[in-house]
Structure formats: structure tokens, C-alpha cells
Amino acid sequence: MKTLRDTWLIFGRYFGILLGNPVWVIIGVTQPVLYLVLFAPLLKSIATVQGFPPGGAYNVFVPGLLIQLGLFGAAGVGFSLIAELRAGVIERLRVTPVSRISLMLGRALRDMLVLLIQSAILLLLAIPFGLQATVGGAAVMLALVALVGLATACIAYAVALWLRSEDSYAPLIFTASLPLLLLSGVLLPLTLAPDWLRTIADVNPLSYAVNAARDLFNGHMASPEVAKGTLIMAVLAVGSLILAARSFNRAIA
Amino acid sequence: MIEVRGVTRRFGGFVALDDISFDVRPGEIVALLGPNGAGKTTASRIIAGILAPTTGDAVVDGVSVREDPTAVRARCGFVTDTPALYDRMPLRDYLAFFGRLYDVRSPAARAAELAEQLGLTGVAGQRLGAFSRGMRQKVAIARALIHDPPVLLLDEPASALDPEMAQTLRAFIVSLRARERSILLTTHDLDEAQRIADRVVVVYRGRVLRTGATSEIRATGRPTYVVTFTGDAGRARGALGAAGVDAEPANGANGCSALRFATDDPANTNAGVLRALLDAGVGVVTLSAEERSLEDAYLEILREAKA
Structure with a gap:
């Protein structure tokens, strides 16, 4: 109960900071929108190619774009922690009796909320382009993005606590994110990839999230891919949260 | 009440604290003194419940930091030289936020009460980013007191403040002593420590060198005396040297020169000094015991430790 209360207080504090600068939420969604407008049309011409997943260009690309938003949107959260x-702001919070996991979870929940707002904006903007989705599918999709965001944010916080330097954090976190993105089939479906690339992608948890997202948008909510992708991301999110909380405790001990 | 019992803290192979023990009683201000790297901040952080001791224990208001660090944190107020505030938050919201973190029953009312005590009521609605350095430090103190803790840990609270603001803060700290708080003051400002500390703990390389009442610590070492005189200072110093007294120049006043010397046997030495000076034709004006500052005593304690 105390952990929940503390988490709510910390979340409220960081949400207040967000309300003070709501423009950053919009700026954060600009890059995915540019992909939607300037890159997705290129896929229309190859949507009929053998091996391209069913559902059309936007129903294939937008789910991946949302997963990409979850990954890159949360990857940069370590900057503010550093x-x-x-x-000395973290030190001031640490001397309070607030639960250590709440100090981490409160921030991460704020990050998830930002991602959910950005994802909802992106979804609405994609509909005029031709995206087709059910309300239920979109809702589960948002939950999936939140899990991707929670896992990424927690890993980003753990890395930030380990490095404690923006100069080291930026190249490491973004260099590590790129292969995850490329091997998830976000930009081009992995069904078009050679076998060796698909084999490597099999160990990338994000590829399961992307597959689940595409099934959700194609109306297959009960498919094994949805269950598998959601379960993997949930386990990853919980594991990352534990890792981040331990890093936080170690960093302050 | 703070009780530090045989605390050792290692960081890898480095021993930051080596079996230190001391206590701070309710209604007492204890100054923790020592050079940089002596272990003062490490000790404060262990007492505050944010750093675990490797061995030993610290008990705060009856609660062990080993057994329940969260409960210890709820009993401590911690102030450092860096206020670290949320600049975009108004003062009253900021203090109320910390009040909620400490589970204070009426955080807004408590925030208003502290703002009044520290003379900040007029700026309670202003954002903290607009506050001066001294006001920010006052806010840091209010934040540390928001839950009315029995123990206060002050780590260089008045550094970088102008003398007037430093005096205001000192007066406020002293007023807290009257309300039976146990206050541990970590500082390099020996004048500040001399003014307000009841007792002193001197640490060096992670060990406690000396503990005692401030007046006792100031009396540490050989008593020193100052003789003021008219006439040639070189001749006076030579006369003392011939009498076996090693003297050094001191600050004279009213046109007089002065020499300082230390002795373990003032009854005989001082008589010999007077005889030597009078025989040399030096006009002695005064010969008096010198009141040692805490700084003098502290430096001598460190010199002995390094020797």
C-alpha cells in the first residue's frame, strides 16, 4: 500500500513537470509522424510483393511505428535522471522514507503515459492514411506499447545510473537501440528478410512485439502471436523494473 | 538521539570509516570536524539511512539503520550545502510535496508554518527558481524540518551564504537545540562550530581522533601566552631565546610589539620570561594567557595525528 501511495506521489510530481512543458509530448511524436507521411507511402508499391504480410502498407507499417515509438521514446529518459x-535532486528524494522502487516506478509510469498519449496521436493521424483497426485492437496495442516503453525506460534508467554521464549514455543507448529496431521488422517486414537475418531476429524480443502488433491491427486479437508478444514484453518489463530498482539501490548504497 | 557504534564503511579496498563511535544527545549540537576525505559525509549518510555500514551500527531515535533504514529516514532531516530544489515549483507546493512524502498529516498547514518560522511567508507563492542563495538554503532547512524530525543532519549548511544570512541560519539552528533536537553539524567552518556546537568530534582518515566538549577541545595542548612590550622586538626575542623560551611573533596593539610562546610550566617559565626581558631593557606592558580558538586546537590535533 505504501509503495502504491509513494509511486502515485512520485508519478504526480513528474506528471506535473510534464504539464509544465506539454510541448515536448508533441515534439516527441514528430519523428514517427514524419515516417508516417514520408516513408510509409513507399511501402504501398511493395505491399503486393510475395512475402509482404497481409493487411496493406499502413496496417503493416503503423504497428511497427508504434513499437519504434515505444523503444526510442523511452530510450532517452536517462538524460533527465543523470x-x-x-x-542533487535524487539525493533529496533518497533521504525521505519513500519506497525505492516507487522512486523508479513513479518516473517510469510518467514515461509510459507520455508514450500512450503520443501513440494515441499517431494512431489518429494514421487513420486518414488508410490504417484500419478495431477499438479493442487499438487498446491492446496501446498496452503493448506501454510495456515496451516500461521495459525500455527501466533499462535506460539502469544504464544512466551506471554511467552517470550524458556523453557516455547517448552513444551507448542509441547504438544499442538501432540493431534492436532493424532486427524487429519495423521498417520492412522480416518476412522479406533472408533466413540468416530472421534467425538473428528470433532472439530479439521486439520482433515478437511487432508481430503481435500487426496481428492486433488485422483483427486477430486471439492469435498466438499476440499472446506470445504480450507475454514476452510483460516479462521483459517486470525484469527491467527489477533491474532498474536494484541499480537504484546499488547506486545509492 | 544519535548513537554511532563501531561503524566501519569500506568502498572496495578503501576504508572510509574505521570503527568510529560517538553520540549526539537530545538538545545538543555536535560538530563533526575533519579535513576533506576524513569520512564526515560518509558518517552523515550512514546516520541518515541512505548508506549501509559495512560493520557496526548507527541508532537514530532508538531505531537501527541496519534493521529499519526507512524508519530512520523518517526520523532524520538532512541539509547539505546544495539546496537542490525544483525551480519551477512554488515554495508552498514544494514543501507540501515533501510533507506528503513524509506522510505529514496536514502538509499544506505545516508548509505554511515553516514558511512563517523562516520568514518566507511573503514568497510562499513564488517559484523557487527566483529565490536567492540564502532563501534557497532556508527552503532546504524547511524541507528537512517538514516532518518535525528528532534528528537533524546538517552538512555545511551555511557555506556560500553571506555573513548576515549565515548568522540568521545559525540562530535558527540554535533555536532547534532548545526544542530538544539532536543536531549533527558537519562543517569546515570552525568559527561556526565554535559558536554553536556543544561538543566536537574530530575525524581523520576515517577514525575519531578526539571527542569532547567544545571548551575542552579548545583547551587541548600546551597553554600559550602572549607578552607585549615596547622596544626592539629582535632584542626581546633574543633575550627569550637565551632564557630557553622559543617564541614567535604575535599581533601587537597600541604601538606595542608582541611575542607568543607555549609552556607546560607557566609558573616558572613566565617568571623567567619577565626576568629575561627586564634584564634586556625591554619595557614589558602585559603578559597574558592566550584564549585558543577551536581552529587552533583543531589544527594542533591534526598536526599531532600526522606526526
């Missing part, structure tokens, strides 16, 4: 560590 800045707060340096300014």
Missing part, C-alpha cells in the same frame, strides 16, 4: 543526480 541531470537530477548531478543536481
Whole structure:
């Protein structure tokens, strides 16, 4: 109960910061929108190629774009943590009796909320382009993005606590994110990839999230791919949260 | 009440604290003194419940940091030289937020009460980013007191403040002593420690070198005396040297020169000094015991430790 209360307080604090600068939510969704407008049309011409998944260009690309938003949107959250560590703000919170996991979870929930808002904006903008989705499918999709975001944010916080330097954090986190993105089939479906690339992609948890997302948008909510992708991301999110909380405790001990 | 019992803290192979013990009683201000790297901040962080001791224990208001660090944190107020505030938050919201973190029953009312005590009521609605350095430090103190803790840990609370603001803060700290708080003051400002500390703990390389009442610590070492005189200072110093007294120049006043010397046997040495100076034709004006500052005593304790 105390952990929930503390998490709510910390979430409220960081949500307040978000309300003070809502423009960053919009700026954060700009890049995916540019992909939607300037890249997705290129896929229309190859949507009929053998091996391209069913559902059309936008129903294939937008789910991947949402997963990409979850990954890259949350990958940068460590910057603010490093800045707060340096300014002594985290130390001020640590001397309070607030639960340690709440200090991490409150922030991560704020990050998830931002991603959900951005994802909802992206979904609405994609509909005029030709995206077709059920309300239920979109809702589960948003939950999936939230799990991707929670897992990524927690890993990003753990890395930030380990490095404590923006100069080291930026190249490491974004270099590590790129192969995850490329091997998830976000930009082009992995059904078009050679066998060796698909074999490597099999160990990338994000590829399961992308497959689940595409099934959700194609109306297959009960498919094994949806269950598998959601379960993998849920396990990853819980594991990342435990890792981040332990890093936080270690960093302060 | 703070009780530090045989605390050792290692960081890898480095021993930051080596079996230190001391206590701070209710209604007492204890100054924790030592050079940089002596282990003062490590000790404060262990007492605050944010750093675990490798061995030993610290008990705060009856609660062990080993057994329940969360309960210890609820009993401590912690102030450092860096206020680290949320600049975009108004003062009253900021204090109320921390009040909620400490589960204070009426955080808004408590925030208003502290703002009044620290003379910040007029700016309670203003954002903290607009506050001066001194006001920010006042906010940090209010934050540390929001849950009315029995123990206060102050780590260089008045550094970088102008003298007037530092004096205001000192007066406030002293007023807290009257309300039976146990206050541990970590500082390099020996004048500040001398003014407000009841007792002193001197640490060096992770060990406690000396503990005692501030007046006892100031009396540490050989008593020193100052003789003021008119006439040639070189001749006076030579006369003392011939009498076996090693003297050094001191600050004279009213046109007089002065020499300082230390002795374990003032009854005989001082008589010999007077005889030597009078025989040399030096006009002695005064010969008096010198009141040692805490700084003098502290430096001597460190010199002995390094020797």
C-alpha cells in the first residue's frame, strides 16, 4: 500500500513537470509522424510483393511505428535522471522514507503515459492514411506499447545510473537501440528478410512485439502471436523494473 | 538521539570509516570536524539511512539503520550545502510535496508554518527558481524540518551564504537545540562550530581522533601566552631565546610589539620570561594567557595525528 501511495506521489510530481512543458509530448511524436507521411507511402508499391504480410502498407507499417515509438521514446529518459543526480535532486528524494522502487516506478509510469498519449496521436493521424483497426485492437496495442516503453525506460534508467554521464549514455543507448529496431521488422517486414537475418531476429524480443502488433491491427486479437508478444514484453518489463530498482539501490548504497 | 557504534564503511579496498563511535544527545549540537576525505559525509549518510555500514551500527531515535533504514529516514532531516530544489515549483507546493512524502498529516498547514518560522511567508507563492542563495538554503532547512524530525543532519549548511544570512541560519539552528533536537553539524567552518556546537568530534582518515566538549577541545595542548612590550622586538626575542623560551611573533596593539610562546610550566617559565626581558631593557606592558580558538586546537590535533 505504501509503495502504491509513494509511486502515485512520485508519478504526480513528474506528471506535473510534464504539464509544465506539454510541448515536448508533441515534439516527441514528430519523428514517427514524419515516417508516417514520408516513408510509409513507399511501402504501398511493395505491399503486393510475395512475402509482404497481409493487411496493406499502413496496417503493416503503423504497428511497427508504434513499437519504434515505444523503444526510442523511452530510450532517452536517462538524460533527465543523470541531470537530477548531478543536481542533487535524487539525493533529496533518497533521504525521505519513500519506497525505492516507487522512486523508479513513479518516473517510469510518467514515461509510459507520455508514450500512450503520443501513440494515441499517431494512431489518429494514421487513420486518414488508410490504417484500419478495431477499438479493442487499438487498446491492446496501446498496452503493448506501454510495456515496451516500461521495459525500455527501466533499462535506460539502469544504464544512466551506471554511467552517470550524458556523453557516455547517448552513444551507448542509441547504438544499442538501432540493431534492436532493424532486427524487429519495423521498417520492412522480416518476412522479406533472408533466413540468416530472421534467425538473428528470433532472439530479439521486439520482433515478437511487432508481430503481435500487426496481428492486433488485422483483427486477430486471439492469435498466438499476440499472446506470445504480450507475454514476452510483460516479462521483459517486470525484469527491467527489477533491474532498474536494484541499480537504484546499488547506486545509492 | 544519535548513537554511532563501531561503524566501519569500506568502498572496495578503501576504508572510509574505521570503527568510529560517538553520540549526539537530545538538545545538543555536535560538530563533526575533519579535513576533506576524513569520512564526515560518509558518517552523515550512514546516520541518515541512505548508506549501509559495512560493520557496526548507527541508532537514530532508538531505531537501527541496519534493521529499519526507512524508519530512520523518517526520523532524520538532512541539509547539505546544495539546496537542490525544483525551480519551477512554488515554495508552498514544494514543501507540501515533501510533507506528503513524509506522510505529514496536514502538509499544506505545516508548509505554511515553516514558511512563517523562516520568514518566507511573503514568497510562499513564488517559484523557487527566483529565490536567492540564502532563501534557497532556508527552503532546504524547511524541507528537512517538514516532518518535525528528532534528528537533524546538517552538512555545511551555511557555506556560500553571506555573513548576515549565515548568522540568521545559525540562530535558527540554535533555536532547534532548545526544542530538544539532536543536531549533527558537519562543517569546515570552525568559527561556526565554535559558536554553536556543544561538543566536537574530530575525524581523520576515517577514525575519531578526539571527542569532547567544545571548551575542552579548545583547551587541548600546551597553554600559550602572549607578552607585549615596547622596544626592539629582535632584542626581546633574543633575550627569550637565551632564557630557553622559543617564541614567535604575535599581533601587537597600541604601538606595542608582541611575542607568543607555549609552556607546560607557566609558573616558572613566565617568571623567567619577565626576568629575561627586564634584564634586556625591554619595557614589558602585559603578559597574558592566550584564549585558543577551536581552529587552533583543531589544527594542533591534526598536526599531532600526522606526526
